[in-house]
Amino acid sequence: MRRTLIKDTVDLVGQTVKIAGWVSIRRDHGKLIFIDVRDRSGSVQVVVIPDKEEAYAAAKEVRGEFVVEVEGLVKERPGGAANAKINTGKVEIEAENLNILSRTEGELPIDIMNPEFDVNLETVLEHRHLSLREPKINAIFRVFDQLLWSYSEFMRTDGFVEIKTPKILNAATEGGANFFKINYFDREAYLAQSPQFYKQAGVGFFERVFEIGPVFRAEPHFTSRHINEYIGLDAEMGFIDSFEDVMDELEKTIQYVFESIAKKCAKELELHGAEVAPWMKIPRLKLTEALEIMEKEFGKKMEGIDIDAEGERLICQWAKNNNESDFVFLTHYPTNLRPFYSMPSADPQYTETFDLLYRGVEIASGGQRIHDYKQLVANIEKHHLNPEQFKDYLDIFKNGMPPHGGWGLGAERIVQKILGLSSIKEASLYPRDVRRLSP
Amino acid sequence: MRRTLIKDTVDLVGQTVKIAGWVSIRRDHGKLIFIDVRDRSGSVQVVVIPDKEEAYAAAKEVRGEFVVEVEGLVKERPGGAANAKINTGKVEIEAENLNILSRTEGELPIDIMNPEFDVNLETVLEHRHLSLREPKINAIFRVFDQLLWSYSEFMRTDGFVEIKTPKILNAATEGGANFFKINYFDREAYLAQSPQFYKQAGVGFFERVFEIGPVFRAEPHFTSRHINEYIGLDAEMGFIDSFEDVMDELEKTIQYVFESIAKKCAKELELHGAEVAPWMKIPRLKLTEALEIMEKEFGKKMEGIDIDAEGERLICQWAKNNNESDFVFLTHYPTNLRPFYSMPSADPQYTETFDLLYRGVEIASGGQRIHDYKQLVANIEKHHLNPEQFKDYLDIFKNGMPPHGGWGLGAERIVQKILGLSSIKEASLYPRDVRRLSP
Numbered sequence: 001m002r003r004t005l006i007k008d009t010v011d012l013v014g015q016t017v018k019i020a021g022w023v024s025i026r027r028d029h030g031k032l033i034f035i036d037v038r039d040r041s042g043s044v045q046v047v048v049i050p051d052k053e054e055a056y057a058a059a060k061e062v063r064g065e066f067v068v069e070v071e072g073l074v075k076e077r078p079g080g081a082a083n084a085k086i087n088t089g090k091v092e093i094e095a096e097n098l099n100i101l102s103r104t105e106g107e108l109p110i111d112i113m114n115p116e117f118d119v120n121l122e123t124v125l126e127h128r129h130l131s132l133r134e135p136k137i138n139a140i141f142r143v144f145d146q147l148l149w150s151y152s153e154f155m156r157t158d159g160f161v162e163i164k165t166p167k168i169l170n171a172a173t174e175g176g177a178n179f180f181k182i183n184y185f186d187r188e189a190y191l192a193q194s195p196q197f198y199k200q201a202g203v204g205f206f207e208r209v210f211e212i213g214p215v216f217r218a219e220p221h222f223t224s225r226h227i228n229e230y231i232g233l234d235a236e237m238g239f240i241d242s243f244e245d246v247m248d249e250l251e252k253t254i255q256y257v258f259e260s261i262a263k264k265c266a267k268e269l270e271l272h273g274a275e276v277a278p279w280m281k282i283p284r285l286k287l288t289e290a291l292e293i294m295e296k297e298f299g300k301k302m303e304g305i306d307i308d309a310e311g312e313r314l315i316c317q318w319a320k321n322n323n324e325s326d327f328v329f330l331t332h333y334p335t336n337l338r339p340f341y342s343m344p345s346a347d348p349q350y351t352e353t354f355d356l357l358y359r360g361v362e363i364a365s366g367g368q369r370i371h372d373y374k375q376l377v378a379n380i381e382k383h384h385l386n387p388e389q390f391k392d393y394l395d396i397f398k399n400g401m402p403p404h405g406g407w408g409l410g411a412e413r414i415v416q417k418i419l420g421l422s423s424i425k426e427a428s429l430y431p432r433d434v435r436r437l438s439p
Numbered sequence: 440m441r442r443t444l445i446k447d448t449v450d451l452v453g454q455t456v457k458i459a460g461w462v463s464i465r466r467d468h469g470k471l472i473f474i475d476v477r478d479r480s481g482s483v484q485v486v487v488i489p490d491k492e493e494a495y496a497a498a499k500e501v502r503g504e505f506v507v508e509v510e511g512l513v514k515e516r517p518g519g520a521a522n523a524k525i526n527t528g529k530v531e532i533e534a535e536n537l538n539i540l541s542r543t544e545g546e547l548p549i550d551i552m553n554p555e556f557d558v559n560l561e562t563v564l565e566h567r568h569l570s571l572r573e574p575k576i577n578a579i580f581r582v583f584d585q586l587l588w589s590y591s592e593f594m595r596t597d598g599f600v601e602i603k604t605p606k607i608l609n610a611a612t613e614g615g616a617n618f619f620k621i622n623y624f625d626r627e628a629y630l631a632q633s634p635q636f637y638k639q640a641g642v643g644f645f646e647r648v649f650e651i652g653p654v655f656r657a658e659p660h661f662t663s664r665h666i667n668e669y670i671g672l673d674a675e676m677g678f679i680d681s682f683e684d685v686m687d688e689l690e691k692t693i694q695y696v697f698e699s700i701a702k703k704c705a706k707e708l709e710l711h712g713a714e715v716a717p718w719m720k721i722p723r724l725k726l727t728e729a730l731e732i733m734e735k736e737f738g739k740k741m742e743g744i745d746i747d748a749e750g751e752r753l754i755c756q757w758a759k760n761n762n763e764s765d766f767v768f769l770t771h772y773p774t775n776l777r778p779f780y781s782m783p784s785a786d787p788q789y790t791e792t793f794d795l796l797y798r799g800v801e802i803a804s805g806g807q808r809i810h811d812y813k814q815l816v817a818n819i820e821k822h823h824l825n826p827e828q829f830k831d832y833l834d835i836f837k838n839g840m841p842p843h844g845g846w847g848l849g850a851e852r853i854v855q856k857i858l859g860l861s862s863i864k865e866a867s868l869y870p871r872d873v874r875r876l877s878p
Contacts, residue, residue, distance in 0.1 A: 003678060020678050022839060039678075040598065040646040065839040105812040105837035129835045132644040141645075145601045152591065159479065162584045164670050164850075166869045167606070167653050168619075168630075170876035180607075181622045182630065185659065185873055191621065191630075198869060201878075205571040206580070207479040214606050214652065220624065231603050239442060239459050239478075373544040392878035396568045398544035400461060400504040411603075430605045430637060434624055437609035439640075439831035 001071060007041035010088050012074045019044065019093065020069040020101065022133070024113045026062050033059040037068060044088040045077075046070050048095045055098040064113060065133075067102035070095050110134075121423055128430055128439050139268035140427055143261060144415050148212060150260035151233050151409075154253050155210040160235060163209045165198035167191060167216070171389060178218045191216035194408060196341075197393045199236040200369060203404045204396060210235040215408075220434050224423040225309070225361055227412065229432040236406030243343070243352040243368035246405040247329055250356065250364060251282050254327070261418065272419040277326045282356075283319050284329040290315045305334045313360040330355050340383040341376065343368035343405070352405070359417045366407030373397040440510060446480035449527050451513045458483065458532065459508040459540065461572070463552045465501050472498040474537075476507060483527040484516070485509050487534045494537040503552060504572075506541035509534050549573075560862055567869055567878050578707035579866055582700060583854050587651060589699035590672050590848075593692050594649040599674060602648045604637035606630060606655070610828060617657045630655035633847060635780075636832045638675040639808060642843045643835060649674040654847075659873050663862040664748070664800055666851065668871040675845030682782070682791040682807035685844040686768055689795060689803060690721050693766070700857065711858040716765045721795075722758050723768040729754045744773045752799040769794045779822040780815065782807035782844070791844070798856045805846030812836040 004017040021039035028034075033048040033056065048059040055070075062068060072095040083089035109127045110119055112134040124131045131137050152162065168182060169190045180191040195211050202209030215232040235253070240246060262269070262276035269275065285293070287305060294300045294307075298314045307315070307330070319328035332350040335342070342351040353367030370376045376397055380387045387394060415427040425431040430439060443456040460478035467473075472487040472495065487498040501507060511534040522528035548566045549558055551573040563570045570576050591601065607621060608629045619630040634650050641648030654671040674692070679685060701708070701715035708714065724732070726744060733739045733746075737753045746754070746769070758767035771789040774781070781790040792806030809815045815836055819826045826833060854866040864870040869878060 020841065067839045067841045101841055102810055102839045104839045108838065127834075129640045129643055130838045132640075133838075138644055141602065142600065144603070148601050148603075149591070149595065152588070156588065161581065162587050163580065163868055164583070164587075164653070166668055166871055168655070168668055168871050168876065183620045184876065185657070187876075189876055201568045201571075204568055205577055212651075214603070216607070218624070229605055229607055371541055395566075395878060399547065399569045399572075400506045400541045400543045402459065402506045402540055429602055432605055432607050437607065437623065437626075437628055439834060 003069075005041040006037070006039045006044045007087055009044055009074050009093065010091050013076050013091060014074065016071065016073050016096070017093070018069060018071045019046075021067070023062050023064055023066045023068055025064065026059070035059060035062060035068070035070075037070060042087045044086075045083070045092040046072065046095050046098075047092055048098060052095060052097075055095045058098045058100055059095070061100065062098075063104060064111075065104050065108060065130075066100055069097075069099040069101055071097040121425060125425065125431065125436065132429070136271050137426070139265075139271045140415060140419060140421070141429060142268050143265050143419060144411065144427065144429075146261050146264050147233075147257060147411055147414060148231075150257045150264075151253070152210070152212065153260075154256040155235060158208070158249070158252070160208040160210040160237070161202075161206040163195075163199065163202050163206070163211050164213065165192070165195045165202075165211060167214065171392070180216055180218045193217055194232065195234050196339075196408075197396070199234050199406060200341075200393075200401075200404065201396045203236050203238040203406075204399055204401055207238040207402075208236070212411075215410075222434065224425075225413070227424055227428055227431050227433055230413075230424075230428065231411040233409040233411055234406065236404060238402040238404040240368065240403050240405055243331075243354065243366075243405050246366055246368065246407060247282075247284065247331075247354055247356075250366065250407050250409075254282075254356070255279050257414075258418075269419070272421075274419045276418065277324075280323055280325040280327075282325055282327040282329055283323045284331055284354075285315070286332045287330050287334070288332070290328075290330050293318055306337060309361075312357050312362060316357050316360045319357075326359050328357050330357065338367070340379050340385060341369045343370050344379075356407075356409075358414070361413060361417060363413045363417065364407045364409040366405060368403065368405035371397065371401040371403050442508075444480040445476070445478045445483045446526055448483055448513050448532065449530050452515050452530060453513065455510065455512050455535070456532070457508060457510045458485075460506070462501050462503055462505045462507055464503065465498070474498060474501060474507070474509075476509060481526045483525075484522070484531040485511065485534050485537075486531055487537060491534060491536075494534045497537045497539055498534070500539065501537075502543060503550075504543050504547060504569075505539055508536075508538040508540055510536040560864060564864065564870065564875065571868070575710050576865070578704075578710045579854060579858060579860070580868060581707050582704050582858060583850065583866065583868075585700050585703050586672075586696060586850055586853060587670075589696045589703075590692065591649070591651065592699075593695040594674060597647070597688070597691070599647040599649040599676070600641075600645040602634075602638070602641050602645070602650050603652065604631070604634045604641075604650060606653065610831070619655055619657045632656055633671065634673050635778075635847075636835070638673055638845060639780075639832075639840075639843065640835045642675050642677040643838055643840055646677040646841075647675070651850075661873065663864075664852065666863055666867055666870050666872055669852075669863075669867065670850035672848040672850055673845065675843060677841040677843040679807065679842050679844055682770075682793065682805075682844050685805055685807065685846060686721075686723065686770075686793055686795075689805065689846050689848075693721075693795070694718050696853075697857075708858070711860075713858045715857065716763070719762055719764040719766075721764055721766040721768055722762045723770055723793075724754070725771045726769050726773070727771070729767075729769050732757055745776060748800075751796050751801060755796050755799045758796075765798050767796050769796065777806070779818050779824060780808045782809050783818075795846075795848075797853070800852060800856060802852045802856065803846045803848040805844060807842065807844035810836065810840040810842050 001018040021037045024036040035046040072093040182189045211234045331354045338351045355362045356364035412427040440457040460476045463475040474485040511532040621628045650673045770793045777790045794801045795803035851866040
């Protein structure tokens with residue numbers, strides 16, 4: 001007999017089916033044994049009666065997270081017993097046969113089927129293989145999946161070509177310090193901190209490119225906003241008139257992605273008590289304007305032209321109050337805060353760059369890049385770097401490059417903030433931080 | 440004026456448009472200057488007449504790969520001059536203004552717009568930023584993009600959830616030797632050779648998972664089939680009856696992907712003189728049967744039960760002759776050729792595993808995995824490995840795991856073989872091999 005997915009049993013009352021899945025709970029009620037079985041599609045109650053001796057004996061052995069296969073009759077549950085909370089709450093399965101496909105080994109370290117599941121993050125991560133089955137935790141990665149999907153969908157619709165660029169590099173990408181070193185045969189290499197240089201090259205051969213891939217940052221941070229390996233959603237586009245075009249494109253992308261998540265992941269959002277706010281045009285503020293607002297409205301003054309984590313929270317609060325927007329663009333970061341390839345503004349103290357903040361944190365960074373070879377060489381020197389070190393990168397600009405710009409989005413931060421998770425690590429399947437490399 | 444994509448100019452005869460793109464060729468015909476301009480959508484001829492003095496002066500300066508912006512009138516080309524080879528061959532643009540957006544720096548090292556482009560692979564890779572603009576080379580990565588897209592499309596349609604698993608590991612994944620070491624803060628870590636263990640874990644929380652991501656292999660190979668960083672298209676599925684289910688799923692996936700590529704990339708395939716053969720049910724042969732065929736039909740005898748590159752070519756030739764299939768599954772590899780987690784066959788000399796060959800090379804490897812904790816521990820020991828070393832992996836199987844299996848496909852090999860490229864490096868944007876880490 002072929003396996004039936006649990007969600008389909010509701011339409012099969014009166015028929016015999018075979019289901020298979022994990023045991024969520026076993027309850028003994030007098031002589032009857034009730035087992036909640038779940039598969040990828042849903043959960044259903046199985047009833048085992050003593051008359052079915054073999055099935056009953058097996059049911060007696062069953063424990064939480066055992067994998068079972070059950071053949072039985074789909075019956076309507078009496079009105080009073082129907083469970084409105086689950087999609088198959090109207091039916092139950094009366095077992096003919098019950099076959100244990102797999103057992104657990106030893107005691108399970110955490111009780112993932114406890115509706116009050118409340119375990120500290122380190123323990124959740126320590127037992128990650130198991131905690132990922134907990135319904136709320138599991139839902140996080142259905143949202144993640146939807147994010148990946150709708151991002152690629154939108155990018156392709158808008159003429160972007162997906163590229164996969166190397167993660168092993170012969171030089172530290174942006175000349176920074178936060179890279180991991182690799183032993184590459186008989187020499188040293190580095191893990192890519194971003195696909196920045198390659199996606200710019202991509203503009204040269206596809207005009208519009210995007211990449212979804214791992215990004216490695218050797219930052220010794222211990223915050224709720226940092227992990228050392230994350231998934232970057234990058235894009236780069238040519239023939240822009242200004243970096244406003246890049247923000248326009250990012251805004252359209254984000255809107256599509258968020259509306260898709262709201263639509264496709266309604267159940268998962270509900271489980272987290274989370275909402276995607278109705279779409280509002282994203283306000284755009286110069287960083288200097290944001291600093292003025294912070295001082296005037298919140299009495300917070302920064303030293304110099306810069307913003308910190310608290311400032312980002314405050315300016316998001318302001319955007320929510322003033323524009324009903326969960327998002328805000330900050331623009332025109334000063335030259336010293338941005339990489340050497342950033343296009344200078346008319347006032348060369350500033351750059352044609354932006355950050356996109358969402359519910360208090362930066363989820364994207366982007367801007368227009370310098371596309372002229374000579375200007376780029378000069379800017380590398382202005383940043384006290386050595387153009388020799390960027391030979392491969394500079395070669396891109398010897399070939400004729402249009403005005404272009406792009407962004408890098410962090411997937412985990414988006415998911416964290418949509419669902420209101422307290423740490424970014426909750427939004428990474430198997431997060432890596434300074435201390436954690438396992439499981 | 441907003442930019443018009445070149446492909447749309449055919450519908451705008453009599454109107455003034457602005458186009459922007461790269462100069463493919465400039466030709467001076469008496470007093471007229473003809474410039475072929477290309478963007479991501481196509482290519483069109485621009486005519487510049489001496490009367491438009493500024494445009495004419497700029498046109499005189501223009502060289503191949505300069506980036507230009509042209510405003511002008513779209514005119515029908517006289518019948519005799521129409522160029523059937525390009526999608527805009529019916530029209531040309533008479534320039535009003537011509538603006539140089541970007542110049543090349545020095546001489547271009549390769550002539551990518553030469554229709555007879557024929558440069559050796561090392562030079563092509565050395566000047567990769569530029570060679571990726573060459574039409575045939577460029578087409579390779581449109582096929583790559585379509586492969587990524589249709590693979591995710593099919594997986595999602597069939598209930599697989601996309602996961603992103605860590606590439607930095609605390610242990611060498613499968614206990615092998617071909618891993619790259621990383622300096623991870625104050626300790627050693629390893630680059631993932633495959634998402635094998637994590638995708639198996641994924642079965643535990645999503646039943647069906649897939650991943651598209653980089654795979655790192657420190658193999659010191661110098662062949663046309665190996666690169667040290669490639670894109671793996673992985674999948675893993677639970678609740679299988681046998682590894683035939685995995686082959687069935689892979690066959691459906693491959694069929695969808697190949698038919699999508701045939702449909703969406705007709706132009707690219709044509710450029711390479713490549714064809715996707717009409718779909719045929721893929722023959723499945725035991726490895727031992729394949730060895731008999733090799734000996735009987737081709738007089739080739741292997742030592743022991745194993746197959747080499749030549750054998751794979753021959754057996755594909757046989758499948759093409761006998762089944763009109765470009766593909767063939769080889770199954771039941773002997774235990775010593777497969778990793779410790781492979782499910783043993785009824786005859787424990789063999790395993791429930793397969794390779795999928797396409798046009799002479801292996802493009803996928805897969806099989807059923809051991810899902811029982813105790814059996815897995817015993818098998819690790821049988822392979823003379825230490826279970827202690829696999830603690831994180833073994834934890835998966837303490838939680839109750841259904842019978843499952845999956846595959847790993849290599850994206851570059853698929854693209855190489857579809858297009859008939861002589862080296863796999865041609866199918867990687869920026870390939871990494873023992874010697875090459877740049878650009």
